[in-house]
Amino acid sequence: MSQIVVMMGAPGAGKGTQARLLQERRGWPQISTGDMFREIAKAETPLAEDIRRVQSEGKLISDDLVIRVVHERTNREDCRHGYILDGFPRTTAQAAMLEKLAVEQGNKIAAIFVDVPFELLEKRTSGRMTCPVCGEIYNVYFKRPQKEGVCDKHLEAQLVKRADDVPEKIRTRLGEYENSTRPLLNYYKESKRLHRVDGTSELEAIYKEIEAFLADKSERSGSLSKQ
Ligand code: AP5
Numbered sequence: 001m002s003q004i005v006v007m008m009g010a011p012g013a014g015k016g017t018q019a020r021l022l023q024e025r026r027g028w029p030q031i032s033t034g035d036m037f038r039e040i041a042k043a044e045t046p047l048a049e050d051i052r053r054v055q056s057e058g059k060l061i062s063d064d065l066v067i068r069v070v071h072e073r074t075n076r077e078d079c080r081h082g083y084i085l086d087g088f089p090r091t092t093a094q095a096a097m098l099e100k101l102a103v104e105q106g107n108k109i110a111a112i113f114v115d116v117p118f119e120l121l122e123k124r125t126s127g128r129m130t131c132p133v134c135g136e137i138y139n140v141y142f143k144r145p146q147k148e149g150v151c152d153k154h155l156e157a158q159l160v161k162r163a164d165d166v167p168e169k170i171r172t173r174l175g176e177y178e179n180s181t182r183p184l185l186n187y188y189k190e191s192k193r194l195h196r197v198d199g200t201s202e203l204e205a206i207y208k209e210i211e212a213f214l215a216d217k218s219e220r221s222g223s224l225s226k227q
């Protein structure tokens with residue numbers, strides 16, 4: 001049995017940062033619904049235009065569409081030995097779909113809550129810069145690239161800011177999180193599948209704690225193996 005690692009937390013908590021480290025070091029694919037929809041939104045189609053609008057407003061994309069995209073992506077070959085969900089589920093309907101999917105795929109769910117206090121989230125999001133080539137995540141306050149405005153691995157690429165990383169949209173995103181997503185923490189906690197990490201620690205300290213939790217789960221169920 002393989003594992004579905006669910007990264008949970010508010011906008012800017014560090015879900016993507018930790019999911020990318022897990023992908024790099026453990027080999028499980030990082031499936032970020034936010035990244036996938038930002039990619040789909042680049043096309044010149046009515047659907048892409050809708051997604052661009054919803055994402056840049058900081059609202060949630062419809063459950064039907066998100067569920068379809070996640071179902072298709074997680075049934076690909078590279079997910080056979082487990083995968084990391086970054087930014088999914090975000091609603092009760094999405095969580096219900098994931099339960100079914102886990103049964104269908106013979107996987108177990110382990111949720112990680114990256115806990116960061118509200119006051120820090122605006123600095124984390126407003127300071128974020130991303131490489132348009134590899135998706136590496138930087139921050140002008142906390143994780144500066146070696147050369148200002150340029151990715152360490154892609155010197156030809158100017159780092160970009162996300163359209164939804166501005167104060168007004170950040171407030172909308174935090175509102176969506178409070179109303180629709182935060183209640184899911186209790187759902188996973190009650191079913192003893194949630195582990196909280198202190199998201200204000202250093203990146204590597206958080207990573208170590210996540211790895212230790214997953215290793216412990218793996219030992220108990222004999223489910224996670226390094227690929
Ligand atoms: P999405 O892309 O998922 O955005 P989000 O949930 O708002 O989360 P973020 O990506 O902003 O934050 P993160 O937790 O990944 O933080 P990061 O690691 O980058 O979704 C965007 C939109 O897509 C949604 O608003 C919605 O429209 C749509 N969408 C996506 N999924 C959907 C779904 N399931 N249903 C419906 N709609 C959906 O870190 C943030 C910054 O902090 C970085 O600069 C980083 O360098 C820094 N940082 C990270 N960790 C640390 C640390 N420990 N110390 C110091 N700095 C740190």
Ligand code: MG
Pocket residue numbers: 015016017032034086087
């Ligand atoms: Mg992210």
